[in-house]
Amino acid sequence: MSLKDELIQDRLPSHVAIIMDGNGRWAKKRGNARVFGHKHGVTAVREATETAAELGIKYLTLYAFSTENWNRPKTEVDALMSLLVSTISAETSTLMKNNVKLNTIGCKEELPKSVQAKLNTCIEKTSENTGLTLTLALSYSSRWEIIEAVKRVAADVKADKLNVEDINADVISDKMATAGIPDPELMIRTSGEHRISNFLLWQLAYSELYFCDILWPDFRRDDFYRALLDFQGRERRFGKTGDQIKK
Template identity: 85%
Template sequence: MSLKDELIQDRLPNHVAIIMDGNGRWAKQRGNSRMFGHKHGVTAVREVTEAAAELNIKYLTLYAFSTENWSRPKTEVDALMSLLVSTISSETGTLMKNNVRLNAIGCKETLPRGVQAKLEDCIKKTSENTGLTLTLALSYSSRWEIIEAFKGVAKRVKNNELSIDDIDADLVSSYMATAGIPDPELMIRTSGEQRISNFLLWQLAYSELYFCNILWPDFRRDDFYRALLDFQGRERRFGKTGDQIKK
């Protein structure tokens, strides 16, 4: 029996988030530049996206470029932006074939205009697709997102559109970049690092965290299935006891 066959369909997560880590180390192990790793990481993105779509998972969010990544050497950032443009262009057909709708979150206005244009074009072309929603977190950080949410709420309070007592978890969630998307039930991070790195801090409050030692360019469908199987073996209690969950 294959790993995919072991999965229980009605116990799959609706939303999986992934921190795609390890491109640079993968390239260094092979005596190549970091960009060599980033280019090969595209294959892993395609594999996981197609696997999620085939399993009828509804949402997949990938941490593609953080606000902190702007501090990397300019040559690497420029090359990453160029790779992003070419990848979006080349993968649009694959997204259409797999009925995948593209979405993006982050401070997108800081992206180069060429990236913004390609991104907007692909989002528009795939907007009618009804399968998996693939969200790219670009120029994103959770602290940026939370600050922007605070500003939005504060402005409405200042304009007497809200009172302090109106502020609750649902209201805050509605101001997050992921508004309208359920919180991830599972967050995967590759490369062996065990931290969240400013990614979806509000949304991951009750997510199951899965860390694996595989560097992102080597991550394939079976690795994704293993993470899902691990998720299905966990008991999600949300503050309750195990006995309460079983009732």
């Protein structure tokens, strides 16, 4: 029996988030510049997206570029931005074929105009697709997102659109960049690091975390299946006891 055949269809998560880590180390092991790893990481992105779409997972969020990544060497950042433009152009037809809708979260205004233009074109072209929603977190950090959400709440209070007493978790969630998207049930991080790295801190409150040693360019369908099988073997209690869940 294949790993895919072991999956229980009605116990798949509706939303999976992935920290795609290890591109630089993958390239370094091969004596190449870090961008070489990023280029090969595109294959893993394609496989993860197609796997999620085929399984019927509704949301996949990929941590593609953090606000902190702007501090990397300019040559690497420039190469990444160029790669992002070419990848979006090349993969649009694949997204259409797989009925995938593209979405982004993050401070998009910080991205080069060429990247923004390609993103906007692809988002518009895939906007009517009804399968998987693929969200790219670009120029994103969770602290930035939370700060922006707090500003929106404060503005509503100042404009008398919201009472302080009415602020709750739902109000905050509605002000997040991910408003309208369910919180991830599963977060995967590759490369052996055991950190969340400023990614979806609010949304990951009750997510199952899965860490694997595989460097991102080597991440394939079976690796995704293993993460999903691990998820299906866990008991999600949300603060309750195991006995309460089983009732």
